[in-house]
Amino acid sequence: MKMNRLYPRSTNGKRSLSAICLNSCRKLLAQIDAIKQSLISDYEPVLHGQEAMLYSALNEAEALAWQTPYPQLFFPVLAEEKAMSARRWASQQERIRQRLNWTRAFAA
Numbered sequence: 585m586k587m588n589r590l591y592p593r594s595t596n597g598k599r600s601l602s603a604i605c606l607n608s609c610r611k612l613l614a615q616i617d618a619i620k621q622s623l624i625s626d627y628e629p630v631l632h633g634q635e636a637m638l639y640s641a642l643n644e645a646e647a648l649a650w651q652t653p654y655p656q657l658f659f660p661v662l663a664e665e666k667a668m669s670a671r672r673w674a675s676q677q678e679r680i681r682q683r684l685n686w687t688r689a690f691a692a
Contacts, residue, residue: 612656616646619660627667634674641666 645666649659
């Protein structure tokens with residue numbers, strides 16, 4: 585049975601609380617990691633070499649989410665918001681870089 589594999593029983597046949605908690609934490613961490621990977625694959629191509637900013641933003645969103653009573657509910661929204669902010673920042677940096685290159689080319 586699937587329940588037996590998910591919730592190991594202790595020697596007296598009862599499910600151990602620590603095993604249930606550990607399994608729940610692993611599941612939650614896997615869900616958060618899956619969301620991170622999804623956002624990385626969505627936003628990494630548009631960051632123009634600023635991927636470190638995305639990783640930092642996702643780590644910050646995770647840290648903020650863990651400070652709430654329900655991190656699994658808050659993390660996806662916080663992470664998306666932080667990723668969009670990182671994308672806007674990277675786009676702005678790219679525009680500045682292009683203007684500087686244009687100005688240098690015009691001045692030369």
